[in-house]
Amino acid sequence: MMILSQSLKEQLKEYLKLLKYPVILRLSSDESESSQKVTALVNEIATLSDKISVVSADLALTPSFAIDRQDYETGIVFAGLPLGHEFESLVLALLQVGGHAPKITDQQRERIAAIHTKQAFTTFVSLSCHNCPDVVQAFNIISLLNDNVSHTMVEGSMFQDLTDKLGIMAVPTVMKDGKEFISGRQTLDNILDLILGQSELARYNELDVFDQFIIGGGPAGITAAIYSARKGLKTGIIAKDFGGQVMETSEIANITGTPLTTGETYMANCRNHMMDYDVTLLENVAATHVESAQSVFQITLSDHSIIESKTLIVATGARWKSIHVPGEQEFKNKGIAYCVHCDGPLFKDKSVAIIGGGNSGIEAAIDLSHIVQEVTILEFGDHLNADRILQDKLATLDNVNVILNANTKEILGDQKVNGLTYEDRQTGKCHHLSVEGVFILVGLDPNTEFLNDTLQLNDYGEIVIDAQGRTSVDGIFAAGDCTDVPFKQIIIAEGAGATASLSAFDYLIRH
Numbered sequence: 001m002m003i004l005s006q007s008l009k010e011q012l013k014e015y016l017k018l019l020k021y022p023v024i025l026r027l028s029s030d031e032s033e034s035s036q037k038v039t040a041l042v043n044e045i046a047t048l049s050d051k052i053s054v055v056s057a058d059l060a061l062t063p064s065f066a067i068d069r070q071d072y073e074t075g076i077v078f079a080g081l082p083l084g085h086e087f088e089s090l091v092l093a094l095l096q097v098g099g100h101a102p103k104i105t106d107q108q109r110e111r112i113a114a115i116h117t118k119q120a121f122t123t124f125v126s127l128s129c130h131n132c133p134d135v136v137q138a139f140n141i142i143s144l145l146n147d148n149v150s151h152t153m154v155e156g157s158m159f160q161d162l163t164d165k166l167g168i169m170a171v172p173t174v175m176k177d178g179k180e181f182i183s184g185r186q187t188l189d190n191i192l193d194l195i196l197g198q199s200e201l202a203r204y205n206e207l208d209v210f211d212q213f214i215i216g217g218g219p220a221g222i223t224a225a226i227y228s229a230r231k232g233l234k235t236g237i238i239a240k241d242f243g244g245q246v247m248e249t250s251e252i253a254n255i256t257g258t259p260l261t262t263g264e265t266y267m268a269n270c271r272n273h274m275m276d277y278d279v280t281l282l283e284n285v286a287a288t289h290v291e292s293a294q295s296v297f298q299i300t301l302s303d304h305s306i307i308e309s310k311t312l313i314v315a316t317g318a319r320w321k322s323i324h325v326p327g328e329q330e331f332k333n334k335g336i337a338y339c340v341h342c343d344g345p346l347f348k349d350k351s352v353a354i355i356g357g358g359n360s361g362i363e364a365a366i367d368l369s370h371i372v373q374e375v376t377i378l379e380f381g382d383h384l385n386a387d388r389i390l391q392d393k394l395a396t397l398d399n400v401n402v403i404l405n406a407n408t409k410e411i412l413g414d415q416k417v418n419g420l421t422y423e424d425r426q427t428g429k430c431h432h433l434s435v436e437g438v439f440i441l442v443g444l445d446p447n448t449e450f451l452n453d454t455l456q457l458n459d460y461g462e463i464v465i466d467a468q469g470r471t472s473v474d475g476i477f478a479a480g481d482c483t484d485v486p487f488k489q490i491i492i493a494e495g496a497g498a499t500a501s502l503s504a505f506d507y508l509i510r511h
């Protein structure tokens with residue numbers, strides 16, 4: 001049995017030349033077919049470097065393998081096959097255990113060292129999930145650098161019984177002591193925020209007053225920061241999740257001059273571009289309140305810090321919209337999902353519903369039709385709103401049904417989703433649909449709740465702006481998907497970020 005292709009082996013062999021210290025792979029296996037595959041992988045890796053050896057072990061999950069040093073158990077374990085998107089996590093773990101320092105900041109290193117209690121984490125992944133490797137790699141780094149922490153990656157499809165027992169219906173999901181700790185895309189910083197909790201508060205109180213402070217680290221906010229820094233202004237930017245919605249996007253093909261890229265690559269480039277300038281970036285912390293004080297704005301953060309700035313740009317973007325029906329909160333990540341690229345494979349051969357017949361709903365149906373047994377699209381209106389080209393493609397698929405005039409009333413289940421009810425808006429009759437997954441794709445809500453009544457919002461909660469990005473409050477500007485602009489796209493948000501920043505500069509030189 002051969003697990004790695006010849007080209008993958010050659011690539012890995014090159015990487016493994018970089019190992020500085022011997023690495024021990026401790027393998028826990030039995031007679032099962034899954035174990036044979038994991039054993040084959042571990043043995044193949046060992047043939048690629050004379051610094052790697054394999055010993056047998058009895059680990060909590062079988063099949064699995066720990067990656068250790070001769071004199072030190074790192075706590076890093078892979079259960080199942082770390083291939084697909086997780087192959088990178090495997091390579092990094094081998095190199096880091098083999099002596100290559102993880103690329104993290106001094107501050108992150110200090111925070112990892114500050115974990116003083118024993119903690120064991122398990123991350124459930126699928127190999128096609130592009131948000132999972134960040135989480136796996138972050139926990140592996142913490143595990144490597146702190147004896148108190150251990151981390152096991154579990155490849156869900158090889159441990160179906162366990163994922164069913166724990167009710168895991170979305171990846172990545174991180175468990176601690178048998179309970180869900182965190183799910184969805186995470187960065188090292190916000191994992192550390194959660195682990196360290198209340199022990200660190202008001203980290204940013206000592207910062208000087210900014211000229212321009214930007215709330216939001218998506219395309220709009222990053223562009224505003226670049227423009228502001230290039231004007232020589234003292235610039236700060238805060239991002240709850242750096243990169244924003246673009247990080248949910250696998251392929252981007254409509255940025256002028258960039259025919260094709262991925263969300264992650266694009267935002268990594270944007271980050272590097274921004275950090276070429278003198279910009280203070282506060283990451284994985286949120287703005288929770290904004291108010292005017294004498295000649296400055298005061299922004300309260302989720303860690304209770306208070307930031308002061310002469311001008312403010314709000315670029316907080318938007319998030320997947322809820323349908324606000326019973327069962328939606330209860331079964332989130334237990335059969336209710338929003339990201340087809342991430343969670344689609346978990347519904348292999350199952351029946352799923354998609355709520356929403358716009359572009360995102362129909363794209364999702366086309367994507368899921370290759371994975372699941374049957375897709376039912378529930379559209380509230382009397383016709384689909386998606387582009388004609390998508391509807392034509394949909395019509396060629398024989399495992400997709402469309403129900404129009406369907407008002408979803410409730411999502412049902414016990415431990416996880418097992419169906420939903422909807423009302424036929426023409427007849428008023430209620431119907432039951434048996435499904436194991438529900439993808440809710442009904443558009444986006446602006447992230448403007450934290451503003452309370454500070455700024456004028458429209459009926460959809462979007463910030464009302466003029467052509468110069470000015471809001472209802474002098475000195476506060478806004479840009480991107482959180483505003484009332486008709487189209488929500490990357491380059492539109494970027495243009496708006498530039499406009500808001502230049503307007504804020506104009507405001508500063510006049511006041």
Ligand SMILES: Cc1cc2nc3c(=O)[nH]c(=O)nc-3n(C[C@H](O)[C@H](O)[C@H](O)COP(=O)(O)OP(=O)(O)OC[C@H]3O[C@@H](n4cnc5c(N)ncnc54)[C@H](O)[C@@H]3O)c2cc1C
Nearest residue numbers: 216217218219220240241244245287317480481488489490
């Ligand atoms: C799945 C998907 C695919 C897409 N594909 C494309 C595409 O191919 N091409 C295209 O042009 N557009 C695409 N879009 C749309 C595009 O991503 C958005 O228009 C764009 O990201 C908007 O940028 P933004 O900066 O306004 O907001 P966002 O990208 O939403 O960024 C908002 C930022 O603000 C932060 N934030 C929010 N609240 C707070 C707070 N209180 N404190 C601190 N920070 C906060 C967020 O964490 C984030 O960093 C796609 C969107 C999605 C969801």
